[in-house]
Amino acid sequence: MAISEYLPDFINFFYPEIYNSINWKKTPISLDKELEQITASATTEKRYVDKLFQVWLLDDQEIWILIHIEVQSQYDQEFPKRMFIYNYRAFDLCNKSVVSLAILGDDNPSWRPNYYEYGLEKSQMSLDFSIVKLLDYEWEKLSANNNVFALMVMAHLKTKSTTSNLTEREEWKWQIVRSLYERGFSKFDIINLFKFIDKMMTLPPKLQQKLESKINQYEESQKMEFLSTMEENAIERGQKIGQQIGQQIGAKETCRQNIIDLLKMRFSSVPETLVETLNNIQDLAFLKQLLLETIRVNSVVEFEELIQNNYSENN
Template identity: 75%
Template sequence: MTEITANYDEPWKAAISEYFESFLSFFYPEIYVSINWQKKPVSLDKELEQITASATTEKRYADKLYQAWLLDNQEIWILIHIEVQSQYDREFSERMFIYNYRVFDLYNKPVISLAILGDENPSWRPNSYQYGLEKSQMRLDFAIVKLLDYQWEELEANNNLFAIVVMAHLKTKSTTSNLTEREQWKWQLVRSLYDRGLTKFDIINLFKFIDKMMTLPPELESNFQTKVNQYEEEQRMEFLSTIEELAIERGQKIGLERGAKETYRQNILDLLERRFNSLPETLVKAVNEIDDLAWLKQLHLETITVSSVSEFEELLSRRNSTNI
């Protein structure tokens, strides 16, 4: 299975963003009962970007950062990390330590570090990081949850929405080499959304999480969509098909991305022409063929600083040679 087949990070982040209270209630009930939920927690996305940008490790895995208040009104920051590696990662504990101290260093806030371990190694359970010599020691202990520890029957009986997210994660992992079985489990999990008596809002949200995580090849995805549409017709659902809503959303997202790419391409060419008068047709063609939005953004910045057309062409040439 290729990396694109299963998408873990995006659904987990989206689920936590939409249902943060349910997340703590399900995974960390002892922390949940200590939070003052009369004050709505604040997602600190910009602060998280600053923290990860300042870290010196090559990997940037920290997922969510929240500002919350305890029952005594003490402010705390909650740093959540989702780890879905399939093997031992010796840098994991150090990474948890780095993000924790960066929060304190940059913002001088008390930090609670939490980790969700979604890997397949039952014996890998890192929960601390320590370094030092003799009596001079530095240590961070952090709370972990191992998804492999959950029993399927308990998840089925649990009304918390994150029970479904965990079920989708576990079945995505276990069907790595059997995508036909994954399609069957995907349908079973989606069907359970209707049977649980959830609201339309929650059904659509959880459907999105499951759909993004349990990605299927086109033929199996078509079979799955047919099952969903038939079921909604049989049950005479009064709202627009979940599949159709997702299709509309995807179309809008694709349209926005395409528009952004076209804008960046045109801005790059306009700036180059303004600075250096005429441009070779080969360069114009090369820019118009770039489909990587991140690369277009970087090129747009480079357009301002390059000293000549040939220097810009060299940038394109180096990029193309590294992608061969």
């Protein structure tokens, strides 16, 4: 979610009270090496901590901010324990105060874990941590907010809601991308934010080309050359990849197997009918799109509906 590039905006959008307590005149320091030590020493199977920063409060106190994002997660019984483990590991590493923050992008409105505790009688250990649920944000308020993370949340919400309708996703993606220009962001920010939105709201080649055409036409009408002339962006968005998929049979088989393996890992089993459907799909780009969707869908049934609703567009 572009945290490193826009940390003040991130804290200001999700945790305004914490933002107001930080001395932003002192540049925050990203503690990547320390983060590696914290996650490597933890004993949990899942390691989702994203960023660790050193910042200073207005009274010059140094603290560490531990940011954890679970954008695709479902209910996870071990999540509070992970938050506790990473917090005490960070504290133990350098004896600094650690503030733990979590962003939850799941679809369950009732799952709101914000503490972990254990103990017996008067001997207790506990950690309270702050969480943000992305589904709590209202679209109208996001649309009126010029913080870059308002756009990131909008992109996330529409990515989740259009899993089974990629045509609708393309339409929403265009609206969000167009708002980058309309909100008056700099050329640097437009290019940078587009990269994050583009990777989040993935599209099959035909719909991606449709989006790119809209971007080109808009930039021509506005006499801009921010995105349409960027060869590097075009490569990243898969424009050239789509031209080379004709004879990549081995890649298709690998992609199909990866889809099946990921679905089995998430949902235990995969119906033979779904395996047969995947074997009949010859469009490598569409298979790659499905591979990305395996981490977004909430069930095998939803994944099958996604194929049914979008396969005809790619043939």
